Amino acid sequence: MKKQQIRRRRLVQGLALTGTLSAFGIPLSLLAQDGLVTHMLTDRITLVSGAGSNVVLFRGNDGITVVDSGSAAMANALARTIRDFAGAAPVTTLFNTHWHQDHTGGNEAICEMGAHIVAHENTRLWLTADFDVEWRNTSHSPRPETALPDITFYESGAKDLGGETVQYFHYEQAHTDGDIALFFPDSNVLVAGGLMSDGTYPITDIATGGWIGGLIQANTAMLALANDATVIVPENGPVRTKAELQAQYDMLIDLYATMKALIQDGLTGQNMLDRGITAPYDATWGDPTEFLLETYRGMWAHTSDMGGFI
Ligand SMILES: [Zn+2]
Numbered sequence: 001m002k003k004q005q006i007r008r009r010r011l012v013q014g015l016a017l018t019g020t021l022s023a024f025g026i027p028l029s030l031l032a033q034d035g036l037v038t039h040m041l042t043d044r045i046t047l048v049s050g051a052g053s054n055v056v057l058f059r060g061n062d063g064i065t066v067v068d069s070g071s072a073a074m075a076n077a078l079a080r081t082i083r084d085f086a087g088a089a090p091v092t093t094l095f096n097t098h099w100h101q102d103h104t105g106g107n108e109a110i111c112e113m114g115a116h117i118v119a120h121e122n123t124r125l126w127l128t129a130d131f132d133v134e135w136r137n138t139s140h141s142p143r144p145e146t147a148l149p150d151i152t153f154y155e156s157g158a159k160d161l162g163g164e165t166v167q168y169f170h171y172e173q174a175h176t177d178g179d180i181a182l183f184f185p186d187s188n189v190l191v192a193g194g195l196m197s198d199g200t201y202p203i204t205d206i207a208t209g210g211w212i213g214g215l216i217q218a219n220t221a222m223l224a225l226a227n228d229a230t231v232i233v234p235e236n237g238p239v240r241t242k243a244e245l246q247a248q249y250d251m252l253i254d255l256y257a258t259m260k261a262l263i264q265d266g267l268t269g270q271n272m273l274d275r276g277i278t279a280p281y282d283a284t285w286g287d288p289t290e291f292l293l294e295t296y297r298g299m300w301a302h303t304s305d306m307g308g309f310i
Contacts, residue, residue, distance in 0.1 A: 035077065036050045036074070044163065054237070056233055063090040065093040073105070078106045078109070083113075094107065096119040097179060098180070103235070104143070107147035116151050119152055119178065120152065122178030123176075128148060164185075165185075165186075166183070169221065171218035172217075173211055175215060176209055179193055189232075190232045192234050194235045196234040196248060197285075200287075203294065212299065213298075213306065216252050216253060223245060230242055259299060260306060269297065
């Protein structure tokens with residue numbers, strides 16, 4: 001992690017103790033139980049940090065909706081925080097933005113509260129599958145029935161949560177092949193899941209259908225949804241602004257063009273890393289190794305989408 005990022009995180013931690021977060025001045029609760037911190041984004045929407053991924057809680061007129069369930073290690077702590085937030089209200093719905101274990105690890109615990117799990121069909125399929133995640137040197141085993149989405153969709157849509165309708169948008173083959181972003185238009189909150197990084201280089205998980213071209217398309221669509229007042233919840237870490245999403249997009253567009261040209265010149269991902277092609281961005285985004293090597297592999301899997309290399 002670069003010094004600049006460490007400084008920024010320390011700043012955020014400092015702000016957490018003084019009661020505001022980010023340019024939006026969002027009030028924070030005092031440090032919550034079990035190391036989780038809750039940030040009230042609006043009267044209805046609360047962000048939970050420290051659960052492995054960001055988790056968003058929405059208070060509808062008829063019950064609570066949760067977006068993402070954090071890591072398995074934090075599942076019990078998250079369940080206690082959700083119960084505190086819900087009070088007597090039922091927990092009716094859990095959206096998964098994608099299948100990654102740090103976003104679905106608490107699915108079983110939230111299912112046990114009575115929630116239906118809602119996700120893109122590809123997310124459900126990955127959760128049922130046995131496969132290797134080569135680039136992370138790990139493997140995935142099928143999850144139990146209680147962790148699986150029981151309401152799935154193929155297309156973008158909307159759901160009335162009682163008091164506000166949430167729009168969910170599926171972006172094909174971006175961070176994975178099952179990503180959704182959720183937009184609360186009345187609250188002007190955009191939950192980006194894996195489509196906006198925590199401030200490090202974003203990941204395109206080629207093992208489950210991600211690639212840089214899809215991530216750029218997703219970011220293009222999200223920029224069109226947002227305005228300067230939109231609170232964007234990234235995969236992890238503090239909330240972001242549209243300007244910060246724009247910075248991610250600009251970096252991706254620039255490196256996409258550079259890498260495409262260098263592939264045509266016969267360079268490998270490692271060659272590009274050795275040449276330091278990401279140097280102008282590394283102070284902001286950190287270590288480029290995983291991003292660059294995965295992006296390179298993803299581009300070769302999508303040569304036809306890029307007009308061919310030869
Ligand atoms: Zn992810």
